[in-house]
Amino acid sequence: MMITKEKTASIVAEFGKEFGASEKDSGCAAVQVAILTERINNLKEHFGSHKHDYSSNRGLLKMIGRRRRLLKYVSTENEDNYKSLIKKLGLRK
Structure with a gap:
């Protein structure tokens, strides 16, 4: 259910090169969105x-809200990065 450190590191390296300053830039909003998307998909x-795990459902909703706010921030900063991030993650179909 949890993503491993290796999986997180691979996500940071992949999205950090494309959207951030370096491969180890885990604070970049686009990288955080990618990590949250992976965690959300695991919870799905x-x-x-x-089906009746309501406490995990609350955590899922909090993660979705955090991802939504980060996506809003990315869209206001750079529209091109936002569109490529959405396309790469498969969001907003």
């Missing part, structure tokens, strides 16, 4: 078999 799989 969890809810397939645990």
Whole structure:
């Protein structure tokens, strides 16, 4: 359910090169959105078999809200980065 350090490091390296200053820039908003998207997708799989896990559902909703706010920030800073991030992550179909 949790993403491993190696998976997080690979996400940071992949998105850091494209959107951030370096491969280790985990504070970049685009990198944070990518990490949150991975965590949200893992929780979606969890809810397939645990439909009544309401405390995890609350955490999921908080993560979705945080990702929404970060995406709003990215869209106000650079529209081109926002569009490429959305396309790469498969959001907003």
